[in-house]
Amino acid sequence: MMTTPRTTWLPVQLQIDSVQSSSAVNVGGQNIVYGLSAHSKSNTGFGDLGSHSVIAYNKTLLNDADAIDTPIDDRDVHVLAEHHAAPMETHVAFQGMNISSMQQNAGVFVGDSRITGWDQHQKTNKATGDVYGDHNEEVCNVNINFDTDVIDAFIRDDDVKTGLFSRAD
Template identity: 55%
Template sequence: MNEDVQAVRSATLPVSIQVQNMQSCSGVLVGGQNIVYGWSAHSKSNAGFGTLESSNLVYKLLTLVSDPDTLDTPIDDRDVHVFTKVYRSPPVTHIGLHALNVNMMQQNAGVFVGDADINGWDQHQKTNKGHGDTYGHHNGQVRNVQVNFDPDVVDTPVADQDMKAGVFQRIG
């Protein structure tokens, strides 16, 4: 093996990663080679209030969420994943980060540092929020009323049956 490649693989780099908020099916991958195969997330959420950060004031909040579904979020995710490895000679990859700051990642988001092979990334989401999200500091909310009424017979049918082929290159 090449001495430069071996030195990069064994080196400890000064990396500082700070992530404040991540939602479903999100990721931060740091490395010489990142392989993601068949990453899936499915969710259904009824949030009567939502999310708050620190230093917030909520006063006299009334939240009502009604979701009388007959069939709630049927998910049919029969994916066919085809995985093929291709070997190649190792490249020289230098990753040197002083800092990586991610303030907010919404669903199905990613930060990839290095050689990344990603295949089959799915995310399906249905959310009913009576209030929503509140981010930041020193927010004030006074005398709010939130009503969320969602009387579906079939709520959020997801039919995600697909063929996902990927060719991944492996070092070594």
């Protein structure tokens, strides 16, 4: 006598506290990420701060006097070829996942994942950077950031992105 395996599906609890640009949390039987692009430029006089923190008597100056600021040339060529395969089962079982902080271009993939053509470009000016944690104190700081470029953060991303994905019909 042949028995069929028994599958128990548990509820999944996800806790995601912070996700930066071009990051992903993909949970599933089949995850396909194809041709994801993210480009950014940011000027921040004051960065992020954790909870219960104290900032007092600080001076922040950020000067970004560029003639041309962040020209982006993103001429990607995406080529996707699908291969139809016999159906398959992917079983993912866990009770919880805790993601405290994902920085740029980070990923958490659970299951059968196929990823191609993922790119991220970033230029950041911060007069005061990020302060992580709790109960931090910053007192009487002076932060100066001068970024006077003629052309700032030229991003040229013209590439060919290919992928071969198997798909169950």
